[in-house]
Amino acid sequence: MILSDHYIADEPYYRPVGDEITLFEAAYAMRLPVMLKGPTGCGKTRFIEHMAWKLNKPIVTVACHEDMTASDLVGRFLLDANGTIWHDGPLCLAVRHGAICYLDEIVEARQDTTVVIHPLTDERRILPLEKKGELVRAHAGFHLVISYNPGYQSILKDLKESTKQRFCAIEFGYPEAEVEAEIVAHEAGIGPDAAALLVTIGERSRNLRGHGLAEGASTRMLIHAGQLLKHGIQLEAACRIALILPITDDTDLRGALCAAVAACV
Numbered sequence: 512m513i514l515s516d517h518y519i520a521d522e523p524y525y526r527p528v529g530d531e532i533t534l535f536e537a538a539y540a541m542r543l544p545v546m547l548k549g550p551t552g553c554g555k556t557r558f559i560e561h562m563a564w565k566l567n568k569p570i571v572t573v574a575c576h577e578d579m580t581a582s583d584l585v586g587r588f589l590l591d592a593n594g595t596i597w598h599d600g601p602l603c604l605a606v607r608h609g610a611i612c613y614l615d616e617i618v619e620a621r622q623d624t625t626v627v628i629h630p631l632t633d634e635r636r637i638l639p640l641e642k643k644g645e646l647v648r649a650h651a652g653f654h655l656v657i658s659y660n661p662g663y664q665s666i667l668k669d670l671k672e673s674t675k676q677r678f679c680a681i682e683f684g685y686p687e688a689e690v691e692a693e694i695v696a697h698e699a700g701i702g703p704d705a706a707a708l709l710v711t712i713g714e715r716s717r718n719l720r721g722h723g724l725a726e727g728a729s730t731r732m733l734i735h736a737g738q739l740l741k742h743g744i745q746l747e748a749a750c751r752i753a754l755i756l757p758i759t760d761d762t763d764l765r766g767a768l769c770a771a772v773a774a775c776v
């Protein structure tokens with residue numbers, strides 16, 4: 512079966528934080544394109560993997576980048592011994608075979624690339640393959656999902672208004688402390704007390720956001736620190752290498768973060 516290796520066999524662990532599962536299921540039922548919005552490392556990718564598993568759908572993920580062209584998404588003619596043959600790109604595969612297409616970090620793509628999704632995201636649900644002279648009608652199961660980190664964009668790097676307005680958005684953030692500790696404990700394989708401590712440290716670093724830090728430590732970073740603890744590294748060292756050094760080069764901020772850790776030990 513085409514796309515058979517795009518099914519997720521085992522349930523990805525996902526701890527719901529609010530009503531995001533219900534909202535996504537409703538948007539999927541109506542095939543409304545969905546934008547997952549939220550800071551780095553807060554569970555967007557894990558969520559979509561969980562939903563693909565839950566809905567028993569294949570998922571095609573594309574990591575968007577600046578040099579990506581419309582052909583990279585849609586497909587192109589390639590030369591082989593028998594001449595030129597058409598190869599569907601990842602978006603086209605998802606459209607033909609009814610998969611979820613997850614365009615990760617969509618703002619990284621140039622706007623002239625992003626517009627290829629427009630005819631797919633209104634009631635037409637078509638993908639024109641201009642080079643091939645074919646109009647692909649989306650399979651009934653096709654669903655488009657994009658991720659978007661708000662706040663990191665410059666004016667030069669943002670979605671066009673006409674792209675944004677085609678999507679419903681589900682907002683993600685770092686969960687409340689108890690829930691985040693549950694996630695960190697599960698993912699790092701550490702006890703609840705150690706996880707709660709890491710979450711407290713994470714919250715302190717988030718309080719420095721806007722005071723020189725672009726973002727505080729994400730759930731992903733707290734899990735990294737937890738994994739180091741699990742491996743036998745002491746708390747202060749684990750926090751230094753997993754939570755502090757990666758996010759700032761500023762000596763004063765590093766000092767403030769180390770002090771926050773020391774205060775929690």
Ligand SMILES: Nc1ncnc2c1ncn2[C@@H]1O[C@H](COP(=O)(O)OP(=O)(O)OP(=O)(O)O)[C@@H](O)[C@H]1O
Nearest residue numbers: 524525526550551552553554555556557698730731
């Ligand atoms: N609600 C959650 N349930 C389970 N795991 C979670 C949850 N939130 C975060 N995680 C954990 O945090 C890690 C980072 O999350 P994920 O990779 O989904 O972040 P993201 O929002 O896609 O970040 P980015 O924008 O950088 O791609 C996951 O691998 C998972 O271990």
Ligand SMILES: [Mg+2]
Nearest residue numbers: 555556615658
């Ligand atoms: Mg992600």
